[in-house]
Structures are given as structure tokens and as C-alpha cells.
Amino acid sequence: MEMLEKIRKAYTEYVLENGKQPTSVFQFAKKLKIAEADFYTQYTSFDAIEADIWLTFFTDAKTTVDADETYQGYSVREKLLAFYYTWIELLKSQRSFVVYSYGRMGHGARGMGRMKPQTPVLTLFKEAFFDYARDLLAEGRESKEVEPRPFVTDRYPNALWSQTLYLLDFWVRDVSKNFEKTDSAIEKSVNTAFDLIGRSPLDTLFDFAKFMYQNK
Structure with missing residues (x-):
């Protein structure tokens, strides 16, 4: 070590x-x-060092929240919020490196749709995050915070990963005092995500339509 x-x-x-x-x-x-x-x-290369550093940012954030007894009692939505806030705090401690590495990935244009989620340096981080997201979503299905939907549920981890990249991009470009706008971006993006993947009036309508079809 x-x-x-x-x-x-x-x-x-x-x-x-x-x-x-x-x-x-x-x-x-x-x-x-x-x-x-x-x-x-x-390490096999310099890129491998950067990949390990990005993975460490994630694992340190996850270890920190997992060690908090209060976190264990949170809803799934609150757990993801806590993770993002903790992750960003850790990134702040090495912001100069994060900005350098992020810029080297070629993320020149802002916006989730223009980013490159397959960047090799982020591969280890992405794999670890997907494991975390799957566990979180499974917990959400048990607590009824996440609504299973045919053909869509399997895409939820991808959506959360895209959200993670969006927040990273937002924070790197944030010039507000103490990165206050990033805190707002985290809150709004997570709440929106869970509003979308949670149960909605459309799900109730679908269930009713399904019931009517099966009992016609």
C-alpha cells in the first residue's frame, strides 16, 4: 500500500x-x-493511476456514508442525496486534480447528452457505481420507492450514472460561492429522478387498464 x-x-x-x-x-x-x-x-499505465484515483473517490464516499448510522435509516432517495453530497465534498479536497483529469477526458461541452460515459479512466468508477446503484434500486423496489416497469427498469442504473456525470460536469464548471449551485443541482436532479422512477398516476392508470383487460 x-x-x-x-x-x-x-x-x-x-x-x-x-x-x-x-x-x-x-x-x-x-x-x-x-x-x-x-x-x-x-499500475499498467498512467491512465490506470487516474482510474484508481477516480475509483477511490467513489469508494471513500461510499465507505463514509455506510459508516453513518443515520444513513442506514434513510429512504433510498435520501441515501443517494447523502452519497452525492459526500462524494462532492471529497472531490473538493482534490479539485485541481479532478479538473485536470476531467478536462483531459475531452469533456469540452457542457451537458449530459454530450458527455463520454465510456471514458476508460472512469471505467472502474462506473462499474463500482453501477453495483451501488443496483443495490440501491433493489432496496427501493422493496420499499416501494422505485416502481418496476417493463423494458425500463433495467435502464435505471444507466440513468443514475448519467445523472452522476451531469453532476460532476456541473460541479467542475460551478463558480458559485462554496459551490452552492451544485448542492441545488444535486437536490433537484435526485428528486426529479425519484419522481420519475417512483410510482406515478400513470402507473395507477396502467394497472387499472390491465385489470379491465383481464376482466372484460
Whole structure:
């Protein structure tokens, strides 16, 4: 773990000081006074370091909320809100790196529809988030906060991932005091999401239509 943290710290400092990745693993390892082989025991590339950092942002946020006894009693909607608030707080501590890495992904234009969710650096984060989202949605179905819908339910994790990318994009570009607008964006986007995936008058109408068809 010590070697892992040493590499990550040195890499973060390098990209922030130079605005780009090191030119080669050999030169990076030499400056760090470790063997090149030692680097490869931890990471296969510089992108792998960034992917690990993004994953750590997620796992640290999830570990933090999971350790909170109050969180365990929250509704699913409240749990997702708590996760996003905690995640953004962790990102704040390394905002310079986040802005650098995010910009390197090519997210030049604002807007959820223009983003690139398949960015390799975000792959580990995405996989971990999907596991979290599936568990959260399963809990929501049990508590009746999430309405199962044919052909749509399986897409719910994708929708929450797109929401996560939207919030990341919003926060990176947020210039409001203490990122207050991001807090509002989190609240509004999560509430809207659960209003859409929760039970609605349309579901009641569908159930009634189904009942009428089956009993005609």
C-alpha cells in the first residue's frame, strides 16, 4: 500500500505541476527512485493511476456514508442525496486534480447528452457505481420507492450514472460561492429522478387498464 500511495501522490503532483502526464514510465520511476518493474507491479499505465484515483473517490464516499448510522435509516432517495453530497465534498479536497483529469477526458461541452460515459479512466468508477446503484434500486423496489416497469427498469442504473456525470460536469464548471449551485443541482436532479422512477398516476392508470383487460 505504501508503494501504491507513493506512486499516486507523485503522479498527482506531476500532472498538476506540468499540466500533462509524464513522458515515460521509465523517467517517472527514475525520478521517484523506484525500479520500473516496481511501478508495473502496481499500475499498467498512467491512465490506470487516474482510474484508481477516480475509483477511490467513489469508494471513500461510499465507505463514509455506510459508516453513518443515520444513513442506514434513510429512504433510498435520501441515501443517494447523502452519497452525492459526500462524494462532492471529497472531490473538493482534490479539485485541481479532478479538473485536470476531467478536462483531459475531452469533456469540452457542457451537458449530459454530450458527455463520454465510456471514458476508460472512469471505467472502474462506473462499474463500482453501477453495483451501488443496483443495490440501491433493489432496496427501493422493496420499499416501494422505485416502481418496476417493463423494458425500463433495467435502464435505471444507466440513468443514475448519467445523472452522476451531469453532476460532476456541473460541479467542475460551478463558480458559485462554496459551490452552492451544485448542492441545488444535486437536490433537484435526485428528486426529479425519484419522481420519475417512483410510482406515478400513470402507473395507477396502467394497472387499472390491465385489470379491465383481464376482466372484460
